[in-house]
Amino acid sequence: MVDYDQAQALLAQLAKSQPAPQTEFIPLSQARGRILAQNLKASTPRPEADISAMDGYALCCADIPDTGQSHVTLPLRDYITAGECPPPHQNGTAATILTGARIPLGADCVIARERVEMCDGTLRLALSDIAAGKNIRREGEEFPTGSTLLTAGQKLDWRHVALLASQNMKQLAVYKQVRIGLIANGAEFADNAQDCRAEINTPLLTAMLESLGLHVVTRVVGSDNRQDLQNAVLEMEAQSDVLITTGGISVGQTDHVLPVMEQLGASCLFRRVKIKPGKPLTVMTLGHKPVFCLPGNPGATAICTLFFVIPFLRSLINVKSESDIPYTSDGRSSFSFSSPAETTCFVPVTYAQSGKEGVFTAVPSRGASDILCFSHATGLLLIPAGQTLNVGDWCSAIPLN
Numbered sequence: 001m002v003d004y005d006q007a008q009a010l011l012a013q014l015a016k017s018q019p020a021p022q023t024e025f026i027p028l029s030q031a032r033g034r035i036l037a038q039n040l041k042a043s044t045p046r047p048e049a050d051i052s053a054m055d056g057y058a059l060c061c062a063d064i065p066d067t068g069q070s071h072v073t074l075p076l077r078d079y080i081t082a083g084e085c086p087p088p089h090q091n092g093t094a095a096t097i098l099t100g101a102r103i104p105l106g107a108d109c110v111i112a113r114e115r116v117e118m119c120d121g122t123l124r125l126a127l128s129d130i131a132a133g134k135n136i137r138r139e140g141e142e143f144p145t146g147s148t149l150l151t152a153g154q155k156l157d158w159r160h161v162a163l164l165a166s167q168n169m170k171q172l173a174v175y176k177q178v179r180i181g182l183i184a185n186g187a188e189f190a191d192n193a194q195d196c197r198a199e200i201n202t203p204l205l206t207a208m209l210e211s212l213g214l215h216v217v218t219r220v221v222g223s224d225n226r227q228d229l230q231n232a233v234l235e236m237e238a239q240s241d242v243l244i245t246t247g248g249i250s251v252g253q254t255d256h257v258l259p260v261m262e263q264l265g266a267s268c269l270f271r272r273v274k275i276k277p278g279k280p281l282t283v284m285t286l287g288h289k290p291v292f293c294l295p296g297n298p299g300a301t302a303i304c305t306l307f308f309v310i311p312f313l314r315s316l317i318n319v320k321s322e323s324d325i326p327y328t329s330d331g332r333s334s335f336s337f338s339s340p341a342e343t344t345c346f347v348p349v350t351y352a353q354s355g356k357e358g359v360f361t362a363v364p365s366r367g368a369s370d371i372l373c374f375s376h377a378t379g380l381l382l383i384p385a386g387q388t389l390n391v392g393d394w395c396s397a398i399p400l401n
């Protein structure tokens with residue numbers, strides 16, 4: 001049995017010993033949720049050229065005669081739409097221009113259509129409306145050529161897809177998805193069990209892990225038969241990079257995960273951790289493949305995944321933590337809690353803003369099997385073994401959403 005810090009140190013070592021993530025090229029349409037494996041510098045600025053921000057009329061301020069009048073008239077010449085390269089500005093005229101169209105060389109101001117009057121094909125506009133640069137989006141004002149747009153390790157969502165599209169990227173390099181083989185086991189999950197129970201852990205873990213950009217394959221072994229479990233392990237091992245089992249890792253007569261793994265030649269990285277909930281957590285390696293054996297209680301499974309499995313997988317797939325929801329939130333505790341001398345405890349909490357500071361409040365939990373507490377909580381606090389959290393203490397929580 002190891003303590004929390006020893007388990008984390010062993011997992012960090014195990015992560016280092018894993019092969020470097022492989023990359024592949026995918027089309028932009030499949031980029032969402034994947035981890036970028038290349039840096040992206042702008043080869044095209046945005047906007048690509050000086051363009052009009054309004055439907056209106058392009059003119060050159062220097063052309064406007066100072067007549068001392070409040071209004072001025074200009075003949076209308078060209079008609080410029082987005083997608084065409086307009087001829088240069090003609091002195092003393094205005095050109096009709098649509099939003100997004102390129103500003104003709106020599107023009108430096110756009111007056112919105114609704115600000116002018118038309119009289120016999122001539123434009124009448126207020127002098128006070130005319131100002132150099134008005135309603136013009138300048139080339140590169142969002143970003144010039146050469147600016148860094150994205151860096152490797154970025155988990156891609158619609159924001160990054162927009163940047164990739166701006167560079168006309170049809171293909172991009174991403175890390176190959178780490179494949180997770182997920183096995184739940186227990187005779188209570190067979191459809192025909194006398195006392196059939198709802199199987200929660202594979203949907204729970206799939207939802208957690210897929211949101212990290214991982215590829216998850218699941219298998220529920222609805223029996224307490226050791227051979228069935230062994231067959232499932234072999235089948236899943238062949239199609240995954242990391243194996244996760246839930247249930248059957250404690251000391252009951254039907255807890256077959258450990259003996260099956262040992263029979264298949266797996267070595268133990270650690271067996272049980274001094275944490276609550278989640279004590280039975282065991283990590284093994286089958287060949288080079290990491291195997292996380294999580295306790296069956298869904299609350300314990302969720303906590304072990306958040307504090308052990310996900311940090312391990314994040315380091316494996318090179319994902320930058322700032323590219324996701326911030327990994328922790330900080331605030332003061334509104335309650336006190338003491339962890340036993342040797343056991344690190346996890347407490348579900350809510351987080352609310354009070355003045356300039358966040359405040360954590362404990363959410364009641366029935367322990368390792370409780371899943372409702374997570375829906376009432378926004379985060380989890382870790383209270384190290386032997387330590388007391390007092391009211392007003394500053395602390396950090398892992399957010400749950």
Ligand SMILES: Nc1nc2c(c(=O)[nH]1)N[C@H]1C(S)=C(S)[C@@H](COP(=O)(O)OP(=O)(O)OC[C@H]3O[C@@H](n4cnc5c(N)ncnc54)[C@H](O)[C@@H]3O)O[C@H]1N2
Binds near residue numbers: 201255
């Ligand atoms: N004599 C001892 N008994 C137990 C100990 C111990 O140290 N000595 N540890 C307890 C702790 S702590 C935990 S946690 C559990 C973990 O046991 P297992 O990992 O072997 O899990 P199971 O016995 O298979 O199941 C426990 C519980 O969770 C339910 N479960 C399991 N899998 C799922 C699933 N996929 N979906 C929903 N619910 C699941 C299962 O029905 C049981 O109710 O052991 C304690 N016992």
Ligand code: MOO
Binds near residue numbers: 278297300
């Ligand atoms: O560790 Mo168990 O998960 O507390 O019930």
